[in-house]
Amino acid sequence: MRQGFAIAALLLLPGVLSAAEPAPDTAAVEYAKIHLQGDRILEGIVVREDEATITLKTRLGTVPVRKDQIVRVVRSEATVQGLADRERARHVYRSLLLGYRLVKPAAWSFKLDPPEPLSDVLVRRYDEDLEVSVSGQPDPDPRAPMTEQTLAMMTQAAETRLREKFLDVKREASRQTTFKDRPALFLEFSLRRKRTLRDYRMAQTVVRHAGKILFLGVWAPKARFEEARAAYDGILASLEFVEPAALEGDRLFDPTHLFSVEKPAAWTFVEQPAKDAVVTTAVLAAPGGAAAVRIDASRPGRAPDAEAWARASEEAQLKALAGARKVSAGPVNIGGRFGVRLLIEGALQGKPVRRAVHFLKDEDRGFVITADVAVEQAATLQPVVDEVLGGFRILNDLLAEGALERGLKAIEQCDAGDRELDAKRPREAIPCYDRAIAAFPRFAGAWNNKGLACLDADDLDGARQALQRAQQLFGEDLTIRLNLASCRLREAMRKVKEGNPAEAIRLVDEAKALSGSHADARSSIAALYANVGVYYAEKDNFEQASVLFKRALQVTPDDPQLKKSLAVLLGNAAVTYGNKGQEAKALRLAKEALLYDPANAGARQVIDALNRR
Structure with a gap:
């Protein structure tokens, strides 16, 4: 059961949006995928470029992007029609295991390798707690009808489990229905999260297909549920039961060893995986062969x-x-899978190349990904190769032998940990989460909750390690990022007490980057900046203290108490410098203090004293 997760936003840099002139469908255009600071990504057709900016035509309009905010740019050439076809294909997911095809809304995103047991795909709204999920498992008795008794048993089981994890659980709907002319069940609940006391709603459609049971769910805050439900209804309307296929636009799926990879528009699939082969190979190549990525997949066993x-x-x-x-x-992390990367330089067919060989393991599956780049074109092609590697995904093997048992064990142990955590027994919860992780090592929710248990047990090092692993597995998740930010703030408080303010500031900066502008974190971040400022003020380092208080006000600009505190700091600094005979500096600080609190007595005292001289 989802605990309320969300993907990070793709934010546009400030700029004026305006309509762009359409290009002919067959005209060649330059297309760029721009990686920005703060893990933001912007894609579009390059319409202008100068020394300071790159201007892209996106779906929203024409947007200037400042080059000093760019981490890297991946460029390619395409036609307008080709880009439109590629964009349509990006919104399609074809399940290799469960035998369906669906189309997502343009503003939502896929998570093709969900880090949770029994999950096939997630469809999520950027930076919002809205999610549609598809999970599946083998059907133990495909011939058994879906009766009122089946509905009652499933409803009772779902309600019991929800009551263990949430507050104020209320059954909103429980009925038999049909889905794509098949018997189905529909459940809907409202509930409240224990830690945040926020209200949510969730719904689920249960249907059988080809010897499997599919669970089609939607989750959202109560205030946004109708919006999420509309997207859910649209996704379900688009869903078709189909045979597996290898290609969907530029994305290739291997049905034997269950991986997917997306090629750049101008690249080609030189070799595609052979169905049911012991070792399957996919090769993607750049025009002219100056770069290539080869994926060899097999089942070499667990060792x-x-x-x-x-x-x-x-x-x-x-x-x-x-x-x-x-x-x-x-070490290397590709798509949430951790492995080893071997970097080699040498010659291939007489030409210098840089080769990166990646070794990845996922239970009994093994992947060797070899990426070659011609040295003379590395500056332009290496970012494209990195993009291909970043899009590689190992899909969850829901139907492998023992997968259901391991998935259910992971869920059961995570639930046991949650019960211990709710009972204020964090040290007893940690071994439960460890057992859940042993059964399903990529269980981001178990890593996250283990981190919370460590926080409650005042084990900051353990909390950081668990939450960082959760973020590595599911960096798009807002809940995980906020929890890791909370951990970093706790560490910052410890560093202030240890007399290490510079490290405290670094940790607060990291927490701010993790949480963005989310309301739940702003007050804590501002308070930590202010606390470090107090540390510097006590050392009579008023300039650094002032910088930190102002940084706190940037986070919570309407906080009246913070403004008064900054005024007190500036007023005290004015008094100190006035007593030292530095009258100009004292007067400047006193006037600045009155900008934040016109009633500040210390600042008025300094100004009155200096005016009498």
Whole structure:
């Protein structure tokens, strides 16, 4: 059951939106995907570029992007019609295991490898707690009818579980229905989250298909539920039961070893996976062959781990290139899967290349991803290759042997941990979450809740490690980011007490970046900036203290108490400098104090004293 997750926003840089002149459908245009500071991404057709900005035509209009905010740019050439076709294909998901195809709304996003047991795909609204999910499991008795008794048993089980995890659970609907001319069940509940006391609603349609049970759910805050329900209804209306297919636009799906990868528009799939092969291979190549990505997937068993696999393969990898030398080897995270990357330089067919070989393990599946880039074109092609690697996803193997049992065990142990946490027994909760993670290592919810248990147990190091792993698995999730921000703020408070204000400021800055402008975090962030400011003020470092109080006011600009506190700080500084004979500085600080609190006595005292001289 979802606990209320949300994907980070794709924010536009400030700029004037205006209508752009349409280009002919067959005209070649330059397309750019721009990665901005703060993990923001903006895509569109390049319509202008100068030394300071790149101007893109997006779905919203024409947007100037400042180059000093850009982390990297991935450029390609395409036609307007080709981009339109590609955009349509991006909104389509074809389930290889459960046998369906659906279309999402343009403003929503896919999570193709959900980090939670038994989940096939998530469809989420950016930076909002709105989510549509599809989960599935084998049907233990496909011939059994969906009766009123089935409905009653499922409703009671769902309600019991929800009451363990939420407050004020109310059944809004429970009925038999049909879905795509098949018997189905529909459940709907309202509930309140325990920690935040926020009201939510959720609904679920249960239907059978081809020996499997599908659970089609929607979750949203109560105030936004009708909006989420409209998207849910649209997604369900688009859903078709279909046979698996390898290609959906530029995205390739491998039905044997369950992975997906998306090629850049100008690239081609040189080789596609062979169905049911022991080892399947996909090769993507850039025009002219100056860059390529090769994916070899197999089921080598649960051993060795990625590190041992990389070490055993290193000699063969070095022999594959002429004059090869090992540059480095180290950990890598691709699509939430952790493995090892081996970097090699050498020659291929007489031309210098940089090769990165990635070894990834997922239970009994193994993936070797080899990325080659010609050295002479590395500056332009490496960002494109990085984009391909960033889009690689290992899909959840819901129907593998033991997958259902492991998934249910993970959910059961996570629920047990939640019960201990609710009972104020965080140290007893932690082993439950560890067992859930052992059953399903990518269970972001269990990692997140373990982090909360560690926080409640005052184990800040354990909390940070668990919450950072949750963020690595599900960085789009707002709840996880806010919890990690809370942990960093707790660490900042500890650093202030230890007399390390510089590290405290760094941690508060990190918390601010994690939480963005979310209301739940603003007051805590502002308070921590102010607390560090007090530390500096007590050391008579009024300038640094003033900087931190002003940074706090940037976070909560309408906080009257913070304004008064800043005025007191500036007034005290004015008195101190006045007593030292630095009258000009004292007068400037006193006048500034009155801007924040016209009634500040210290500032008025300084001004009156200086005026009498």
